[in-house]
Amino acid sequence: MFRFIIKRILEIIPILFLVSIFIFMFVHMIPGDPARLVAGVDATLADVELVREELGLDKPIVEQYFTYMKNLVQGDLGKSLKTGRAVSEEIGARFMPTFWLTVWSMAWAVIIGLLIGVVSATKRNKWQDYFGMFGAVSGLSLPSFWLGLMLIQLFAVKLGWLPTGGMETWKSFILPAFTLGTGVAAVVARFTRSSLMDVLKEDYIRTGRSKGLSERKVTWGHGLRNAMIPVVTMTGLQFGFLLGGSVVIETVFSWPGLGKLLIDSVAYRDYPVIQAEMLIFALEFIVINLIVDLLYGILNPQIRYE
């Protein structure tokens, strides 16, 4: 187990290296001239060239990449072209809001999704099932930006119960977390339902019943534990998407997080910030996958780590 974790962590290095190449290439392929943006609209052509030289953007792209990597290995992510502050600082300040928004969205989505899934699976083809699956399909189909805007309209503008955006009190979390989690809750509900329905047909469920266990114990104890195995994988992936996918929601709710930072830095062609953010998203995915794999082993004893 310990060796497995070490091995997986070591594997991260080459993956990140490859990812960095791709990111660097793609970022530099975005049309637009950051030197022009930094220098300002009124700057002369000579000024722009001066800025370009200062930023090192006049050098061949391979050389730029090596400079970037040299700094990256030393832990230096560079400076933001826009603010001039260290990228690590920029991102550091934005990471926690996104992290907590994701965690809260995930928390309610998984709990509600599981509940709906289990109820739907056990009350198959009854009104509870139809109701739950109607909700799940709606949750999947509603575009999140639209849902977010509607919720702002109703709860913030009309009723005035909750703030329209920003991150001040716990109240600020409610609308964005709800919006962000809706899709996940829907996916978890549908996955749990189908997975649990399959599991409930298994022989060991009948064995559980033949022991005299209550239906509740059979479903939640024997059934759900087995049904969780595929659900966990899918939820892990969703978690990754949420961390990155909050881009739209953060814009709608003016959330001071990574997603909004990414939008701003792309608009400004802030190369170092974009690169660093992409790298962080990649890292998040890798870490979440590792956690999912480890959870897998806990849930399914037939998996042994080599």
Next chain:
Amino acid sequence: MDQPVLKVNNLQTYFTSDAGVVKAVDGVSFEVSKGETLGIVGESGSGKSVTSLSIMRLLKDTPGRIADGEILYEGRDLVKISENDMRKIRGNDIAMIFQEPMTSLNPVFKIGRQLEEAIILHLKFSKKEARERSIEMLTSVGISRPEKIVHEFPHQLSGGMRQRVMIAMAMACNPKVLIADEPTTALDVTIQAQILDLMRNLTKTTDTAILLITHDLGVVAEMCDRVVVMYGGRAVEESDVLSIFANPKHPYTQGLLASIPKIGERLDRLQSIPGNVPIPSRMPEGCKFAPRCPHAMDICWEKEPEYKEVITNHSVRCWLHEEVPQDESELVGSTQH
């Protein structure tokens, strides 16, 4: 003879599907006494497994339901009691082992936990006592190193070991009745013999009644005191094991026995009963066996015979053994091919 522990009276279990109502079990009666082993024999589709699931009231995830009849356990009708009361009987008074040891244990829980579950539930033991009882049960089913096995997962055990665990689990609360649905079918022949030995020895000491469901007449000969032969959802013959083997009355039983190859007998082809078990939704009108019966008469096609005790302790459902309102000579003459 002892008062029967379990008595099934005219059990009828119907399945409702889009195609209509299918009578999977239609009028099965038998009883089993303390310490007795009753075999239920029949081909696949004869309704023997549905009978056992009906007794346990485990038809929940099937479209089946008990339409009529009584299942008397120590005088209580299990058909009528509440689900709550039934749960107290399952695994406690009546336990069951299944055909598939490979899939009948939950893959994600340790053996110990799966054993202790029923012990804690029914015997109200503490966790520690339940663990001791589990180890004791595992020892009694011939598992060595039981204190190690309780910490293992099902996939770490072989099929034979798992069936032993299932037996230990079923016997843990000292049930009065053990229902074994094809307990050895999925196992190797050598393991089969061990498991049968084990069941016989275990139940001898505890005086448990066994309901052994099987299609294997060899298993019946080895294990059973009495036998019920089922065909098309009905009991067609019942007697003690010696009479069934020595003097089968129903043509179906005769056919089954004839299809066992005998040592020292040379045949080019194995004997078999022509035709197939009828599809439950397309049951023949009269006797369900008539289409395959070498002795079928006109009346067999029209009216179903009653299940009657023709000699003491030997019941059969067949017109050949009924008072037919016809001349005896005519009976023989109308044999159909």
